[in-house]
Amino acid sequence: MLLFRLLTLLIALSPLALRAAEIHDPFLVRNLVQDIRDTNLVQARNQALLFGQREAYQILMQRITQQSDWPRIPKLDDAGLEDLVLDVGIDQEKQGPGRLIATLSVRFKADGVRRLLRGAGIAYAEWRGRPLAILPVWQTEAATVYAEGANPWRDLWKAGSPEGLVALSVPPQQQLDGATGASLAAAGPDQLADLAGRLNAADLLVVTAVPGKGENGLLKLDLTITGQGPLASRLSGQRGFGGDAGETQEQLLLRAANELARGLDEEWKTGNLLQYDKQGTLAALAPLSGFEEWLALRDRLNRATAVRSYDVAALSREEAALVLHYVGEQGQLESVLMQNGLVLTWEDEHWALRATGGKTR
Numbered sequence: 001m002l003l004f005r006l007l008t009l010l011i012a013l014s015p016l017a018l019r020a021a022e023i024h025d026p027f028l029v030r031n032l033v034q035d036i037r038d039t040n041l042v043q044a045r046n047q048a049l050l051f052g053q054r055e056a057y058q059i060l061m062q063r064i065t066q067q068s069d070w071p072r073i074p075k076l077d078d079a080g081l082e083d084l085v086l087d088v089g090i091d092q093e094k095q096g097p098g099r100l101i102a103t104l105s106v107r108f109k110a111d112g113v114r115r116l117l118r119g120a121g122i123a124y125a126e127w128r129g130r131p132l133a134i135l136p137v138w139q140t141e142a143a144t145v146y147a148e149g150a151n152p153w154r155d156l157w158k159a160g161s162p163e164g165l166v167a168l169s170v171p172p173q174q175q176l177d178g179a180t181g182a183s184l185a186a187a188g189p190d191q192l193a194d195l196a197g198r199l200n201a202a203d204l205l206v207v208t209a210v211p212g213k214g215e216n217g218l219l220k221l222d223l224t225i226t227g228q229g230p231l232a233s234r235l236s237g238q239r240g241f242g243g244d245a246g247e248t249q250e251q252l253l254l255r256a257a258n259e260l261a262r263g264l265d266e267e268w269k270t271g272n273l274l275q276y277d278k279q280g281t282l283a284a285l286a287p288l289s290g291f292e293e294w295l296a297l298r299d300r301l302n303r304a305t306a307v308r309s310y311d312v313a314a315l316s317r318e319e320a321a322l323v324l325h326y327v328g329e330q331g332q333l334e335s336v337l338m339q340n341g342l343v344l345t346w347e348d349e350h351w352a353l354r355a356t357g358g359k360t361r
Contacts, residue, residue: 024127024131024167024168025107026060026063026064026126026127026164026165027060027086027107027108027109027110027113028105028106028107028108028163029055029056029059029060029063029105029106029107029108030091030104030105030163031091031103031105031161032052032055032056032059032103032104032105032106033101033102033103033104034047034048034051034052034055034100034101034102034103034104035099035100035101036048036051036099036100036101036102037098037099037100038098038099038100039098041095041100044099044100045090045100045102048090048100048102048104049088049104050078052088052102052104052106053081053082053085053088053106054081056104056106056108057076057081057084057108058073060108060113061073063164063165063265064113064117064124064125064126064165064269065117065122065123065124065125065269065273066123066269066273069122069123072120072121072122073120073122074116074119074120083112084108084109084112084113084116085106085107085108085109086107086108086109087106087107088104088105088106088107089104089105089106090102090103090104091103091104091105118276121277123273123274123275123276124273124274125165125268125269125272125273125274125305126165126274126305127165127166127167127268127305128302128303128304128305128340129167129202129303129304129336129339129340130167130200130201130202130303130339130340130341131167131168131169131201132166132167132168132169132201132202132203132204132205132229132231132232132264133169133170133171133196133199133201133203133204133205134157134168134169134170134204134205134207135170135171135176135184135204135205135206135207136151136153136154136156136157136170136207136209137151137153137154137181137184137185137206137207137208137209138150138151138152138153138154138181138208138209138211139181139185139208139209139210140210140211143181144180144181144182144185144208145180145181146173146176146179146180146181146184147172147173147181148173148180148181149181151181152249152250152253153207153209153253154170156250156253156254156257157170157257158170161254161257161258162254162257162258162260162261163261164261164262164264164265165264165265165268165269166231166261166264166265166268168261168264169201171199175198175199176195176198177195177198179195184206184208185206185208185224187206187226189228192204192206192226192228193228195228196228196229201229202229202230202231202338202339202340202341202356203227203228203229203230203231203232203233203339204227204228204229204232205225205226205227205228205232205235206225206226206227207223207224207225207260208223208224208225208226209221209222209223209253209256210222210223210224211249214242214243218242218243218244218245218247219242219243219247219248219249219252220240220241220242220243220252221240221241221243221252221253221256222238222239222240222241223238223239223240223241223256223260224238225237225238225239225260230335230338230339231264231267231268231339232264234267235260235263235264235267239256239260241255241256241259271331271332271335272305272306272332272335272336273328273332274305274306274327274328275327275328275329276327278327278328278329279308279325279326279327280325280326280327280328280329280330280333281323281324281325281326282323282324282326282330282333282344282351283313283321283322283323283324283350283351284321284322284324284344284350284351284352284353285319285320285321285322285350285351285352285353286319286320286321286322286352286353286354287318287319287352287354288316288317288318288319288320289318290317291317293355294315294320296355297320297342297353297355300337300340300341300342300355301322301324301340301342303340304333304336304337304339304340304342305336306326306327306328306332306333306336306337307324307325307326307333307336307337308325308326308327309325310322310323310324310325311323311325322353337353338356341355341356342354342355342356343355343356
C-alpha cells in the first residue's frame with residue numbers, strides 16, 4: 001500500500017497531466033469512475049487507485065487483443081499490476097460524508113504490456129499510423145453544421161472523449177478548404193478522396209448525427225457514416241441509437257461515439273494483430289527523389305507496427321535498398337504499410353516500396 005500513499009501524495013502536490021486529447025496513447029485509459037465509501041479519506045483514495053488500475057488493465061487488454069483471447073489474458077496480483085503501471089492521475093474528485101468519487105486516468109508501460117502478451121502467446125494490435133480524420137456533422141431542422149455553428153457532436157469528439165486503439169483527429173475548419181457541414185454531409189467519394197489528400201489522411205470518416213425523439217418520447221440519434229480509405233470505408237452505412245430512460249443528450253452522444261470508436265478498433269484488429277510466432281524478411285527497393293523523401297520514408301517505416309526493424313543495404317539520392325524484418329503474414333505487412341501511406345508492389349522481379357500518390361510526404 002506504500003505505492004498508493006506515495007501516488008496520493010504526488011497527486012495532491014502536482015496533478016498528473018493526462019488529459020491531452022491531441023496526444024494519442026493506446027496504453028492510456030481515462031474516465032475511470034470509482035465510487036468509494038470510507039470515512040478515512042486516505043484509505044478511500046488508496047482503494048480508488050487500486051480498483052481503478054484493475055479496471056484499466058481489463059479495458060486495455062480488451063482494447064488491443066481479440067475477444068477470443070480474452071479468457072487467456074494474464075491475471076496479475078496487485079504487485080504485478082503496480083509494476084505494469086507507468087502513472088496514475090486523479091482527474092476529478094468529489095468528497096462527501098464517508099464517500100469519495102474519483103475519476104482516474106491510468107497509463108501503462110508499453111514495453112511491459114508487449115512482453116506480457118508475448119509471453120502469454122496472445123496476438124495484439126497497435127497503431128502508429130497517421131490519425132484517422134473524423135468529421136462530425138450535426139444536422140437539425142434548422143441547419144447542418146460542422147464548425148460554422150453550435151455542434152455538440154463535434155465538441156465531444158474534439159475533446160477526445162471516445163478513445164481506443166485507432167488514433168482519431170478532428171480537423172479544424174481552416175483545413176477543409178471552405179467545406180461546410182452541408183457539403184460534407186453530401187460529399188461523394190471523389191470529394192472525400194480530395195479532402196483526405198489535403199488532410200494527409202489515409203482514412204477519413206464523415207459522421208452526420210441527427211438528433212430527435214422516438215415514438216416512446218425518449219431521445220434518439222441517427223447516424224449516417226461515410227468512410228474514405230481502407231479502414232474508414234468499412235464502417236460506411238446507417239446506425240440508430242435509442243436513448244434510455246433518464247439518459248441526457250450528452251450521454252447518448254457519448255455512448256454512440258464510444259460504440260463507433262470500438263467499431264473502428266475491431267475493424268483495425270481484423271487482419272492487423274501482431275503475431276510474434278510468425279516472422280518474415282522482405283527485400284524491397286524504394287525509389288527516392290532526394291534526402292527529404294528518404295527521411296519521410298524512414299519515418300513511415302518507424303510508425304508501421306508490423307515492421308520490427310529494417311536494414312539499409314544501399315542508399316543513394318535516387319533509391320534505397322531495404323531489408324524489412326516483420327511479424328505476422330505478408331498481407332498484414334502490406335495493410336500496415338498502406339495505413340502509413342506506403343504501397344508494396346512486385347515490379348520487374350523485385351519488391352518496390354512506394355508512397356501512395358507517388359510521393360512520400
